[in-house]
Amino acid sequence: MPVSPDLSEDLATAVADLYEAAEGVLIGKIRRALAEGLGSPVWAELKLAAVGNLQAAVQEVIAALQTDASGAIGQALAEAYDRGQQAAVAELGALGVGQAAAAAAALPTAPIVDRLAQAVIADTGPVYLRMLRASMDAYRDVVARAAAAPLLGAQTRRQAAQAALDDFASRGVKGFVDSRGRSWELRSYVEMAMRSATARASLEAHSDRLGAAGVELVMVSQAPEECPLCRPWERQILARTGAPGARDVQVEHATEDGEMVTVRVAGSLPEARAAGLHHPNCRHRVSAYLPGMSRIPAVQPSRGTYEDTQKQRYYERQIRKWKRLADAGMDEATVKARRARVREYQTRVRELVAETGLPRKRHREQLTTAR
Structure with a gap:
């Protein structure tokens, strides 16, 4: 896979x-x-x-x-x-x-x-x-x-x-x-x-x-709501190793002996990573590209924008922050007020995912406590 x-x-x-x-x-x-x-x-x-x-x-x-x-x-x-x-x-x-x-x-x-x-x-x-x-x-x-x-x-x-x-x-x-x-x-x-x-x-x-x-060839998937760093490499074929730069290469068909196939290579995988592909939180997949057999994936519709995903992550951080502040509360009134702020940001997350269709990542809203 x-x-x-x-x-x-x-x-x-x-x-x-x-x-x-x-x-x-x-x-x-x-x-x-x-x-x-x-x-x-x-x-x-x-x-x-x-x-x-x-x-x-x-x-x-x-x-x-x-x-x-x-x-x-x-x-x-x-x-x-x-x-x-x-x-x-x-x-x-x-x-x-x-x-x-x-x-x-x-x-x-x-x-x-x-x-x-x-x-x-x-x-x-x-x-x-x-x-x-x-x-x-x-x-x-x-x-x-x-x-x-x-x-x-x-x-x-x-x-x-x-x-x-x-x-x-x-x-x-x-x-x-x-x-x-x-x-x-x-x-x-x-x-x-x-x-x-x-x-x-x-x-x-x-x-x-x-x-x-x-x-020796791999293919990059498309990931909806992609960031600007990854966008140039989406749905592109890359050399697993080798020199950077786009070029046409002649390679043998994956299953037909002696049959040659021309493939447009956008660059090398190390080159793409150096340019930002597969940064932390990147969701782009890489798969084997088999000449003459593999097909470039179809464009997937976005559920929102990259900015929407960053807004969601901001809300997640705020939820975690107010949960931590609630744990630091030294009296019940303070704890109660801070839990209300947690619920406020949880409401914002619900509204955002309802509006955009982005998946809600509840695990990122959780504050880990000691076992």
Whole structure:
């Protein structure tokens, strides 16, 4: 069957879920530590004296996360590569191609899996230090702002503590800045890194299997609501490897010995990926192109626009944000008001999917909690 980045999307999501759950645990620990004895006149002194206890608890959570995540990253990438191989074997076998046996021959897990796993683990290494620093900075900030509020007469201690804790819960653990200067929150950064890595693993595996079967041309699907980066490569034939650039090539018919077929190749697969095809969240599939047999897929009608999909993702992020803020609420009235905001954005999602026909992705509206 064809392969695409979303073939392994669930694997990337599972790893990102670990980080989100850990972040939720940290927010909960900070909230409970702050709420205890909030009415005491020496509350601030007690909270500052308890910094060491909280830091030890935070470090315990981070250590558990680091152990779980390292194993999960390696397993996810190995599974992604295996899925890519299986997709190629199933695709060629279903088409009745003689080379299917060659594609199905046992191949060892490619070194790329180990390289990708180590790269992701190294890339997320600074995460753990940032989590500790952000958690402790947030705790100290809450204590300082809450202690100063009664003196200033601007807020009650509870209101000030809630406002400071909200700042942390709203922004999460940040500090990841990409080449475009965008700052990423913890879960989004990890999920982006894992989607890129699992997509590459499954796509490379698919390509390796096709190469083992002697298939050197692939075809890109159309994906409705595509982004501008992918649009030039839709429904195009690409060389699996080789030089970039469009050209006509003479290749042998897939099933007729000695019969040559002229194929218009839009470029190479590495060239298309370098230009943006198969970016994180890309839904374009790649399948084997068999000269004289394969047909370019028909154009599919769009259910909305690319901008509509980005609006939906924004609403999903807001739902998750307000759920996280509800978890950080220090009193029932605050929690109730924030759950109302969750329902408000859920209504916006329902209206958008009803208007455009886009599928609703409820799993992207869920906030992962610790198991």
